[in-house]
Amino acid sequence: MQETWTFDFPFSQNPNEDLARLLAEKDRELGIFLSYYYKKEGAVTENVKLKLGPEFESNTAGSMVLDFDLVHFNACLAIHEQVREEMKIRFEIDPKAQKIKLIGAYWPSREMDEI
Numbered sequence: 650m651q652e653t654w655t656f657d658f659p660f661s662q663n664p665n666e667d668l669a670r671l672l673a674e675k676d677r678e679l680g681i682f683l684s685y686y687y688k689k690e691g692a693v694t695e696n697v698k699l700k701l702g703p704e705f706e707s708n709t710a711g712s713m714v715l716d717f718d719l720v721h722f723n724a725c726l727a728i729h730e731q732v733r734e735e736m737k738i739r740f741e742i743d744p745k746a747q748k749i750k751l752i753g754a755y756w757p758s759r760e761m762d763e764i
Contacts, residue, residue: 651755654682658742658749665703668740671749672699672715679751683717683736686756692721700735709742 656675661667672679679697687694694717702713716735721728739752 652682652685652753654678654751654753656749656751657747659747660742660744664705664742668703668713668749669699672697679715680717682751682753683715686736686753687719690721691723692719694719694734703740709744710740712737712739714738 656671656678658667658671676697680694683694683697684692697715697717700714700716703711704713705711714735714737716733719732719734721730723729736754738754741750741752742748743750
């Protein structure tokens with residue numbers, strides 16, 4: 650499994666600052682994006698922040714590390730656990746379309762076992 654998410658991103662002369670501002674403004678949407686990785690565990694992510702980066706590999710692509718609260722909650726089982734986690738995210742900026750695509754980590758999924 651590898652999740653992606655796209656945001657509007659007007660390309661400017663200072664993409665570092667623009668990217669940091671975008672991440673701060675879109676922390677709820679980033680929480681939804683990262684929660685897809687943990688849905689099988691019954692967890693959600695909250696309080697997404699930029700931890701490291703962004704590090705540009707080219708003018709329009711690079712990577713960064715996001716950290717976030719991973720929250721497991723189940724009222725029936727009286728579970729409410731919260732830990733801080735992090736994930737390396739790649740990004741690709743499309744200056745013509747004025748979009749940025751975030752590409753999450755690749756987590757291989759186990760296929761069904763043969764009988």
